Amino acid sequence: MTQLQVGESFAKRLVAYHLPLFFFVLFALFPFYWMFVTSIKSTHETYNRDVNPYVPVTCVAAIAEQARSLNFNGSALAENCLYHWRTLLRDTLFIRWLENTLLVAIVSTLISLFAGITSAYALARLRFRGADTFGVLIFVTYLVPPTLLFIPLSDVIGDLPFLHKNLLNSPWALIVAYPTFLIPFCTWLLTGYFRTIPKELEEAAMIDGATRIQAMVRIILPLALPGLLSAGMFAFTLSANEFLYALIFIYDAPNKTVPVGVVSELIKGDVFYWGELMSGALLGSVPVALIYSFFVEHYVAGMTGAIKG
Amino acid sequence: MSKESRAGQITVAWTKTRYNAALALLERPSVLGYLLMLPAAFVIFLFVAYPFAWGVWMSLTNKQIGMPWSQVKFTGLQNYVDLVMNDGVFWTTAWNSFVYTGIATVIKWILGIWLAVLLNRMVRFQRTVRAAVLLPWIVPTVLSTIAFLWIFDPDFSVINWTIRRFYSWMGWGYVKGPLWLGDPTLALASVTFVNIWRGTPFYAISFLAGLQTINPDLYEAAAIDGASGWQRFWYVTLPGIKPITVVVLVFSIIVTFADFQIVYVLTRGGPANSTHLFATYAYQVAMVGSRLGLGAAVSLFMFPILALMIIYQLIYLRREQA
Structure with a gap:
């Protein structure tokens, strides 16, 4: 019970061990992910039921834009991602x-x-x-x-x-x-x-x-x-x-x-x-x-x- | 040598003797023992025992916030009688407290053992995973509950967004999704869920400590005797963690039964006073409604259960030590 048993098939280990552990970690961490994502969204996005709530769209777009143009602009990032942090x-x-x-x-x-x-x-x-x-x-x-x-x-x-x-x-x-x-x-x-x-x-x-x-x-x-x-x-x-x-x-x-x-x-x-x-x-x-x-x-x-x- | 300095020497010698006598007194375990207990005893007396007695007295009066002393009257058991006879919310509160504690404790227990066994089997990344699953129990409860308030939001709940997407993806049409905190039963379930989320890591980490004290030879012997995985769990693991299980359960029942923060942040006892626990109802009556005496009576209703758990714990620990 305490040790990994030799000869267990991968499928059995997946169902008995990896999957439950994965769900436990997900269960424990999701609210923290949710805090983080909500904290870097714009207010407009937060109250828009049509965009995918799992992704902070505006912030990700701003980062992607800067990465593509290789042009780092801190204040634009702050405006799009860290607005609420700054207010806080x-x-x-x-x-x-x-x-x-x-x-x-x-x-x-x-x-x-x-x-x-x-x-x-x-x-x-x-x-x-x-x-x-x-x-x-x-x-x-x-x-x-x-x-x-x-x-x-x-x-x-x-x-x-x-x-x-x-x-x-x-x-x-x-x-x-x-x-x-x-x-x-x-x-x-x-x-x-x-x-x-x-x-x-x-x-x-x-x-x-x-x-x-x-x-x-x-x-x-x-x-x-x-x-x-x-x-x-x-x-x-x-x-x-x-x-x-x-x-x-x-x-x-x-x-x-x-x-x-x-x-x-x-x-x-x-x-x-x-x-x-x-x-x-x-x-x-x-x-x-x-x-x-x-x-x-x-x-x-x-x-x-x-x-x- | 002058007279003064001689006199001075004598005084110094005298003080020294007195000082030594005092030191010798400190060598006596009885004297030193009481002296060392003094700070703790002082705090416990002044801020625990005295307030408890004061609370019992308050619960027997009609004391209210801002009421002049001349109007405070001793009313005997009137507050208790009022709560039991004429207060529907009080009975809902009592029922909720037991349901909340019962369901949350059983689920945390099962999930806790399961998670502990999984963690105990872990070879790689054990520290990281352990730290991750511990987070819910570590962070300030009200702060993580704020995240759940947003997760259960009536209009922007991420759960409902996901349900809606799933329904339309399956072609089942539009569904609004439940009002998690708007319906009495669902609200109590949501509050219980958050309690389970917060408490499971405490069970798991304690059981993990218990698992690590079990002698591996026992498993080997059981395996040689042909015991299956479940049998080994039932006859070796569970008895092995029994001492820590009792302690964890009693501790957790006390904390859950007397819980305040999760309900305060998620529902404030609503909708329509349907999700109060003793602590939040006491707060509502005493701090929001200003009726200190009645509120003190509400919180004292927790006392018999708490006392029972504490006494059980003491007897159990004593028996273990003997």
Whole structure:
């Protein structure tokens, strides 16, 4: 079952293996192709039901024309292919949203990594009363979906007892909200990771006179660097993808994040700016997709590690 | 040596002792353990446990957006009773949530195992293909759902364009094609479809990890005993990935049951409130309709199912570890 079987006919392999895989890939990628094609079409083409929607005719014609005449003309290409991309980057707040998303994602990731490291270390290494309860509590929090809490949480964040300041409509509302799901996630991933590091290394350092905290910072953390890196990357992408809290906590267009900004500001009542929507959706997806594809092995390893641990 | 510097030395020595005592305290696992748990515990208490309690309280009141505190009244179980007794949309919502979760989970499960087996058989281009099929799960959901909104557009749907072309090519005449998001049943099917599209890679990649932990000797032994491909799948592969299957299913059921984004972008719960899930209906009642108390009650209806799944998961994991 797991290996290619010797002696299978080509026809059998085609039906049992190549064709299904081809359809899976097609199924997965078609919407992205669709975003791309729509983003480089002219508005006129987008709303013309008689031209073939699979091909961006105007853009292809412009490229073909330049290729034939061997006369490169960048502004003509921009006019025919990249019109919506230019509008998105120049005439909308997309760059602002990108900045907001980055700020929120980086700060909440750093906070969550710190809290995740400390609690994961405690859960993986230290024996103290209530440790099991803490572990269960963190796991439960990891499984609680934001949709269960968003209504009261917006109240709580809007009226924090010790701040006397309304955090809503500022990036800080998201920076304090995102750790609620990022900390349990980091703790979960890192606890499994810390357990794979031999205890003896720390114990040796402590026999040589290091304190426990020194041993943790100097011995364990450097060894856990791959785990920290992947936990950080996943936390970053999780916060960059978050939608519900960002939708509810932020009201003003310039303060929004990419997912909320694209969905709420590029659709005005009944008017959908499809070209801009699609280029925004692609541009918002690319960084996250790149990061993920580099770290997916770690994610799977972390998950199976945590299940086994 | 002057008096002052001697006194200074004594103070330094004292501070040092105190400092060392504090350090020694940190060497005790109990003290250090609580200290290290503190940041996480603080966040969980303030932004998870407290809001949860606050939400339960809200659901027992008539709180609305912008309502002065003097008018907020404790109404007991009135919100829950209103939803169950007098709210048709609530029952549609509950039904949808179960249908959506049930159908999507079963299909994602089947497709996920199939895709995992295919990927596991792969020799060449494995990394590239894996990255490609993972994309739906990786990118921000609302952004990919925007693409589906356009794919399901009433006038310019590419599916309908293709159906139309196919009909005229076959000489069957003109057909308009269905209104994907305009009919209650089709709209719910479309929303479920997008959920399957997004979730299948998660199942596949998890099952793939599970497949790789199965000892190849088991397949060999089964083959020697004359087991067919299906039998080997049934008696070796499925039991081999059972631990990860339970975890993936529970996780996925929770996320699917509490889903918000796909419905929010594709239908906003329409047409005529027919495709709401608990989360989108809670949003509609609380954020669009300003009735915070009632909305909190709607979202708390998710709680029993979620609690059940979480408890099952905990018991299962504990049993596995033992």
